[in-house]
Amino acid sequence: MKPTPDKYSLIIIGGGIVGLSTAITWSKNRDSSQYPVLLLEKQPIVGGMVTSFKRKGFIFDTAQLVPDPLELFKYLEIDCELIKFKNYFSRIFLVNGNNATEIRIPSGYNEFREMLLDRYPSQKKSINRFFDYSKKMFDELQYLKLEPTLFDLLFILFKCPKTVFNSGRTFSEYFRKFGFSDPELSEIFDVFAAFSGLPSERAVAMMTVAAMNTSLLGPWRPTKGFIHLPHAMKRKALDLGCEIRTRANVKQIVVENGIATGVRLETGEFIKSDTIVTTIDTKTALFNLIGRDVLHEINPKYTEKADQVNMSPSSMIISLGLDDYIDLDSLGLNCGYNVITTGKGTFERLFKAFDNGEYILDDKCFHTAVICPSLITGGKPVIIIRVVPMPIGNWKLLRETDYSLYTKKKEEVADFYIKQIERYLIPDLSKHIIVRDIASPATFERYSGSPSGSNYDMSPYPDNFGLKRLPTRTPVKGLFQPKFSHGIWPSMQAGIQVVDMILGGEIMNGYSRYREKIPAPVIRD
Ligand SMILES: Cc1cc2nc3c(=O)[nH]c(=O)nc-3n(C[C@H](O)[C@H](O)[C@H](O)COP(=O)(O)OP(=O)(O)OC[C@H]3O[C@@H](n4cnc5c(N)ncnc54)[C@H](O)[C@@H]3O)c2cc1C
Structure with a gap:
């Protein structure tokens, strides 16, 4: 020793x-x-x-995907086999009464752009401007520093004008600049803002643009969990x-x-x-x-x-172990996230409730993501339902003082979401459930020690x-x-x-983003 x-x-x-x-x-x-x-x-x-x-x-995971991991795995020399999600990065189901419009988002930034151009030809100009501008803004990230000197700041002003210009903007303010007129497009981009953990009315523009750029490169997960x-x-x-x-x-x-x-x-x-x-x-x-x-x-x-x-919100995670008599593949679940949302500002409304320590169970106002890891990595069929935002509220107190009420409340949330998923994505889902495990914000409070159970x-x-x-x-x-x-x-x-x-910038010269090819240090006289 x-x-x-x-x-x-x-x-x-x-x-x-x-x-x-x-x-x-x-x-x-x-x-x-x-x-x-x-x-x-x-x-x-x-x-x-x-x-x-x-x-x-049944084996379940908390996290579901790692976007764009290869460069970092290589640097950190992590010996963990990864598998890439096939097919779509995500499918979005925009609920309208008893029906839902399905929009398939392919993996890849250019593929996503092509899909949008194809689906919304009248928005061509806005789509192209948005994608060109956002890509350039994302590329500017490589020049940002965590503790810039005055000299660095001048360099950043010159080299990263888009980042500087949009630094105080929310994603919805940013998005409006591009003059989109088809409301379905803002619904799609609202989902990307949701991936960055906040509604588009709140998330800083750069965060959503970065989440979009990295996620679209294709999500991965460890083969064995x-x-x-x-x-x-x-x-x-x-x-x-x-x-x-x-x-x-x-x-x-x-x-x-x-x-x-x-x-x-x-x-x-x-x-x-x-x-x-x-x-x-x-x-x-x-x-x-x-x-x-x-x-x-x-x-x-x-x-x-x-x-x-x-702090970012906590969540409820409903993990379901299913029998073998369900064909999840034929339902198109062999992809990244399947988002079901009532759209039209739903995420912001859910956050307003979250601000007050509350959550909403209303079939006219909900937003959830469903993922099917077993189709990617093999093993017994499982699906995971993510419900965000969920406040810590009194989940922790209930768990400690009244476990049966705690369980009952969790079951109520799970029942509500399973019902929505049966309605729009997986018919008869409840008939196939063998195991269900529901993690509340109190669970994440235990995992991380964060009093809010914050996930991000x-x-x-x-x-x-x-x-x-x-x-x-x-x-x-x-x-x-x-x-x-x-x-x-x-x-x-x-x-x-x-x-x-x-270490005084020994590894990446103080830049905020690790890249295999770190930009050369700024030369000072
Ligand atoms: C349900 C869920 C799903 C998620 N899904 C994804 C996903 O699909 N993709 C993705 O990229 N990210 C996902 N995330 C987010 C991701 O898991 C986190 O961003 C990341 O793991 C945070 O790591 P961390 O080291 O910052 O914090 P933590 O994981 O919280 O680690 C902090 C550690 O500190 C320990 N600790 C706390 N207090 C003390 C103390 N006093 N002394 C010693 N140790 C202490 C804790 O036990 C813990 O191990 C998800 C998170 C959750 C909760």
Whole structure:
């Protein structure tokens, strides 16, 4: 056994995808025998929100797809076999009374454009302008930096005019610029905004454009289930010499005179390090593990900014194990997401209820995504129903105080959505169900430790995005919080970004997006 160092060069709090990516990136760039790194995870296994579970022989996953993963998997040297979704990236079912109009979104940016041109010839000019402009704006991302200098900012102004111009715009404001007149098109793009976690009236334009660009490249999933992803990442981190301790619940980030000096575990053990990366819920880390007063004394502005951060919503996940007498393939389920929505501002209405801690069960106002992983990876037939947004509300309290009411309420939500899916997508679905497992926001609160059960960390509102985002470098010297998340791909990016920041830009010159070919550093005289 390796001797335990008196002091670590880096401590990482949390063993989800961000924590594991941070651990691998550090160990790839520093010899861990000289610069020891320790990852602390409070659960018995790593992975956080990316996990799998078994019910009566059926295997279910929490996460469902990873968009555009290959470059990052290669950099992080993750040995986990992936399989690409076939056919469509998604199918959208726009509900209109008892019928639904089906719109098939192919994988690939150009394929999507072609499909739209074909379906909406009268919108040709707007479609072409939108796609050309959005592609250029997405490409500008490669020049953005996390901590730009004044010189970088001037360079960005010159090199990234579209990003700068649209930085304060929501996706719906952005979309209106292109003069679309067919309402069905805004319904389609509203679904893309929903993939970025917010309605188009709220999501910052760049987030939706980026989600669209990366997702359309084709979604993938681990062949043997999502739990194999964090396991493979853990193996890599261990191979590279990183130390990982599970069942290690961090209770305090110790700060002396504005400087991080180490962490204290629930057991009372103190572990020293001058550099700490927290990958757990940001507000919990800042306000509970450090303390609001301590942070406020160091930097009131940062504290207020952290206070104002809106966390992304939680969800309800209904996992169904089905019998063999259902032909999901013939129903077209061999694709990415199948979105069923009542459209016409539905997602915004659901969010208004969410803002008040409520949810709506109304067959004139619902939005859900159905996915069928077993058709991609094989195995017993399963389908997953995602219901977003779902507030934490009193789910946690109910779970702890009245389990039978908690179960009853979950069943009510599941029954409602199964009914809608039977109506528009899978006739007689309920007759084929053998197992049903319903995860509530209280489940995700347990997986991640986030009090809101948030699935995607901070919400991408325009006032917390890009340069306005809560900075990764906290005002506590030596403490970093790279959490912005929004899925597995951004979580991996976040891990690489934060190590790059700690190492003074050694890996990607301070750019915010890892690419195999990082743009050359800006030359300064
Ligand atoms: C139901 C669901 C479906 C999703 N589907 C997709 C999808 O299809 N595609 C996609 O890209 N993304 C998806 N996501 C989002 C994706 O899973 C997350 O963005 C990503 O996993 C976040 O990783 P993380 O490391 O930031 O956080 P987490 O996974 O929350 O990891 C944080 C870790 O910190 C640990 N921790 C917390 N407190 C402490 C403490 N005090 N001490 C020590 N350890 C602590 C937790 O136990 C946890 O392991 C989904 C999320 C959910 C919940």
